[in-house]
Amino acid sequence: MVGVEVLTAVRSEGIQRRVAGGLLARGARVGDRVVVPPPDPQAGLASGTVLSAVVGALRVGVVPVVLHGGLLDEERAPLVADADPHLDLSAAALAALAQDGPPVDLAPDPLARPLHYTSGTTGRAKGVWSGVLAAPAAAALRAEEADLWAFAADDVHLVCSPLYHSAPIRFAAGTLLVGGTVVLPERFDAATVAGVLADGTTETGPATSTFCVPAHLQRLFALGGAVRAPRLRLLAHAGAPCPLPLKERTLAALPAGSVWEFYGSTEGQITACGPDEAAAHPGSVGRARPGRRLRVDDDGTIWCAVPPHARFSYWRDPGRTARAWRADRFTVGDLGRLDADGYLWLDGRRDDLVITGGVNVYPLEVEQALEGRPGIEEVAVFGVDDERWGQRVCLAYTGTAAPDEVLAHAAAHLAPHKRPKEAHRVDALPLTPTGKLRRLDLPGVLGLA
Template identity: 55%
Template sequence: MDLRAGDRVALLVPGSPAYPRLVVALLRHGVFPVPMDPSLTSHERARLLADLEPTLVIDDPGGVDSLLAEVPAASGPPLGRPIHVTSGTTGRPKGVWSGLLGPADAAALAAEERDLWDFGPGDVNLVLSPLHHSAPLRFATGTLLAGGRVVVGEPPGFDPARVTAAIASERPTTMFCVPAHLQRLFAHWDDVGVPDLSCFRLVAHAGAACPPSLKQRLVELFPDASTWEFYGSTEGQFTACRSEEWQQRPGTVGRARPGRTISVDDDGTIWCVVPSFARFSYLDAPEKTAAAWRETDAGPAFTVGDLGRMDEDGYVYLDGRREDLVISGGVNVYPAEVEAVLTEADGVLDVAVFGVDDDRWGQRVCAAVVGSASPDALEAFARERLAPAKRPKQYYRLEELPRTATGKVRRLDLPGLVG
């Protein structure tokens, strides 16, 4: 293997069973995989690769197996995290860099995930999402490091029938998903019947707001105490929450993970103090790195601009992202708050709220809706539940919302789709 510690390897290939094994093998040598979306256009690839400056680019699926065969066998924990590229839904994508870790920090990094999710040699992780995203890759590599097995059910796209078959044949014990996966799985199971889910000990979801009715069905279908939600980002992890806690405190995403301290500014910005092994910078973007971090009495804290609140017991509730903020007539409107209301209306399967330019108000609040609900019915529903500034002024019906592979709405695409 003609690679050295600190080198970067761009992975522009679909997920496969070898993919997470290669990630672990490289990181054990201090070589940093850069997982990237294989569907990027040539223009997007060229721009990102110029920024990331990888030593090696793998853009052929066979290259994963070939490189894996060349990597010398090694044991021990990964010496860092993969360099994930942020999704770019709110701006130019940025590489998130953890640095090359020393032995103590490397061991702590591996132990944190293992201890939180209780990964062990008997685990079988079913992968539903593309492995170039941080959460599914983190669950897969955590499983491998604990001696477990990974089943990749993602390529060439999420298929609820294929996932259902994999549950029956592979009997997975863990699964990470996003609410969009659950919606499609449950709709499929309504048609064909619910499979035997008793094999699962852990089903974790994140990546987008989960409608309460969907979450409740998740809890009802899967084994007791097996379902979790967590709140995090490409940059780092904030909270973890058992569904039983959510049932007691509807809307919460949980309390700070072990080893972290969360605080919320007067303006609602969420900050998180993390251990040394969980710190990061943005590659070649010192001004963005500086904006993301600040010193506190508890240590360095970072933010990704998310807004929320925290109750007296430390439970966090999200209100939205600052980049999603709609300012209409001088009033701040947070799409997440409006979406949480509209998603409970009859005939709404999915909804995304966004702002469009308005000569009078600066921006006006609009909603893209998937489902059969009429604009009149939605207006009446919102009138009962939302203050005037928060009520969408226009409703647009779409067959589906534009989403990233991890289920996040590409909110900046919506004005062009409905205009």
């Protein structure tokens, strides 16, 4: 097990006010960007301090630039240059502001969203910029999250994912802003998470809410035994497709009504799917969340209409921004299907498509046909260049089944053009720190590129 930090709303509010005051004292103004470092225990910078600094900066209109904590200097430098920040804070500098900054009054609501860089599956990283919101728009943005997820002052929210991604910040900040408490493990550790869900910490009762990705659920169930979560009212998961057997196991293991899925991206939130909807529409990611409208083009591209306070642009990239928007609708290039009742099923990303013999094959469909079968745990389908077919369908998987068994199962359940031509057993699939599959890395990892 790993250590955990408990951050109360009262302690966080003090840090927020001091950091915000320190940034203003150092010349930061509304709309300025400030690079916030990742937690660094050696420099005295705890996760709760970083989270509070992000929220405090936003409540005076200063936009924190939140970068991946594992970036090398050569990867980080161009992102910092692109963000053009007023300040690039070191861990020590931020820790000092949190301790000694001159406290200031804060707006009741965050006046912006952090500037996150996201590259999707291909291409150079792009900054997602929401600008600075007027007070009514800021209140509307906060209210739609609070109303959907029912943040409450008696919540104990468990953070499972790194704080350099948008969703964990949103859920943790929403909890703090209504007076709740946040529990932050040093890193994701299944035994620690299980303990906080079941028994809480020495300072809190058991967790009432958490956000995670499917890979976290896999690791939690891999511990064996029953998962206890006596006070859990909300487990929200997103970030990657959830295999249907895993979703069913999660629904069965956790308190009734607690398991929710949503679909969205750094750019914006799109759907929400409660447990009853998940049972009635297995495999769906739900319907448009309040204030949103969904549409799927003839080519399968998903478009989502959003209210003005949820608009974004790509930082200093008008070309990409224009391609992402049609009037009030945006797309991140994901593909899917809508049924007559408005429920959305995902088919993957356009960049993930395998086009074999001129026919589109959606990796997610092939993966769902195989995951959870005997001897097959996790599956990733990808394309490899092929002189005859343009691309051939291949897969990598974890589990005990032999490759020929996997291919035979695929042949029994998939049309010929969807059947993988090769199956490669691996010890682990390549994932990002938040559990997203690095699908396009697989040909190189397996020596097929």
